[in-house]
Amino acid sequence: MPPVETHRPLTIGELSERSGVSASALHFYERNGLIEAERTAGNQRRYRRDTLRRVAFIKTSQRVGLPLKDIREALESLPDGRTPTKRDWSRLSLRWRKELDERIAALQHLRNDLDGCIGCGCLSLKSCTLQNPSDELGASGAGAQRWTLPE
Amino acid sequence: MPPVETHRPLTIGELSERSGVSASALHFYERNGLIEAERTAGNQRRYRRDTLRRVAFIKTSQRVGLPLKDIREALESLPDGRTPTKRDWSRLSLRWRKELDERIAALQHLRNDLDGCIGCGCLSLKSCTLQNPSDELGASGAGAQRWTLPE
DNA sequence: CTAGAACCTCAACTAATGTTGAGGTCAATC
DNA sequence: GATTGACCTCAACATTAGTTGAGGTTCTAG
Numbered sequence: 001m002p003p004v005e006t007h008r009p010l011t012i013g014e015l016s017e018r019s020g021v022s023a024s025a026l027h028f029y030e031r032n033g034l035i036e037a038e039r040t041a042g043n044q045r046r047y048r049r050d051t052l053r054r055v056a057f058i059k060t061s062q063r064v065g066l067p068l069k070d071i072r073e074a075l076e077s078l079p080d081g082r083t084p085t086k087r088d089w090s091r092l093s094l095r096w097r098k099e100l101d102e103r104i105a106a107l108q109h110l111r112n113d114l115d116g117c118i119g120c121g122c123l124s125l126k127s128c129t130l131q132n133p134s135d136e137l138g139a140s141g142a143g144a145q146r147w148t149l150p151e
Numbered sequence: 152m153p154p155v156e157t158h159r160p161l162t163i164g165e166l167s168e169r170s171g172v173s174a175s176a177l178h179f180y181e182r183n184g185l186i187e188a189e190r191t192a193g194n195q196r197r198y199r200r201d202t203l204r205r206v207a208f209i210k211t212s213q214r215v216g217l218p219l220k221d222i223r224e225a226l227e228s229l230p231d232g233r234t235p236t237k238r239d240w241s242r243l244s245l246r247w248r249k250e251l252d253e254r255i256a257a258l259q260h261l262r263n264d265l266d267g268c269i270g271c272g273c274l275s276l277k278s279c280t281l282q283n284p285s286d287e288l289g290a291s292g293a294g295a296q297r298w299t300l301p302e
Numbered sequence: 303c304t305a306g307a308a309c310c311t312c313a314a315c316t317a318a319t320g321t322t323g324a325g326g327t328c329a330a331t332c
Numbered sequence: 333g334a335t336t337g338a339c340c341t342c343a344a345c346a347t348t349a350g351t352t353g354a355g356g357t358t359c360t361a362g
Contacts, residue, residue: 023339024321028321040329042329043328044328063261093265096265104262107254111255173351178310178350193359194311195309213349
């Protein structure tokens with residue numbers, strides 16, 4: 001296997017296969033500015049190989065629960081012309097880690113409240129902190145709102 | 152304040168105000184079998200007061216990230232004719248607690264993986280467990296899929 | 303008894319995240 | 333150099349969770 005093979009750009013079929021993301025979803029991501037592609041003379045897409053990592057980042061971010069809009073914003077912070085370095089990706093990962101931490105904390109808080117409510121079976125509006133995000137949960141885990149409330 | 156006031160059914164405006172859920176959303180919940188209402192002679196909705204708790208349960212469940220379909224299924228396990236008791240609500244809360252636990256565990260797993268990746272900046276398909284839900288995360292935290300994958 | 307607030311239904315629209323299909327083109331192989 | 337699988341665009345549709353508006357009715361307070 002010639003090493004030059006390693007640098008050949010990917011067709012959409014290859015990217016789809018290797019990323020596990022459908023071609024139609026890749027089209028969609030492109031329309032929404034999350035990925036981009038060169039074109040052949042015949043107008044077919046050719047992806048730089050680091051697009052694979054980009055798509056991986058998109059998938060992972062979605063698993064965390066982030067909307068594509070946020071993911072696009074994060075990706076926009078990548079260097080424009082050059083292929084992103086490990087350091088670039090690390091920075092993004094670190095950013096997501098914070099989101100994750102907040103989200104986990106919020107869910108744990110919710111669980112604690114739920115534990116309290118299981119005893120009383122309350123879930124009633126005034127007495128149960130679960131009902132009012134702006135109450136205790138809002139104060140100690142503002143991150144929660146990021147994930148469930150509209151902007 | 153006469154105690155009989157406590158038993159008067161709620162108008163949609165009252166339920167909306169007290170639950171923080173818009174009237175149009177209440178209509179929507181009704182269309183989708185999540186809540187129900189009696190009607191006055193003039194066809195206006197009148198809600199039993201425990202509907203307040205039902206709506207609270209819906210809101211809380213949504214904050215956990217559950218789709219309405221799942222919430223409806225849970226609510227269907229409530230007794231049909233009578234007003235649910237604390238015990239009934241406790242049972243549902245307990246069920247949600249399990250979901251929450253799984254979800255927290257899955258996110259923690261994801262975070263651990265992410266920590267590994269921050270060091271290497273990888274996020275590449277083969278080497279990074281983050282990419283393949285059916286790998287480690289799938290094995291130890293199947294619950295994660297419940298929240299992010301289509302059925 | 304009447305004005306105005308609150309309510310009713312139904313249809314259409316929104317936004318996110320894609321999928322599906324029609325109709326046509328490209329490119330790699332025999 | 334033709335075939336065939338992979339690709340292209342564009343439009344329409346799907347799903348979730350509602351919102352908005354039009355056009356009409358009911359309820360309540362004065």
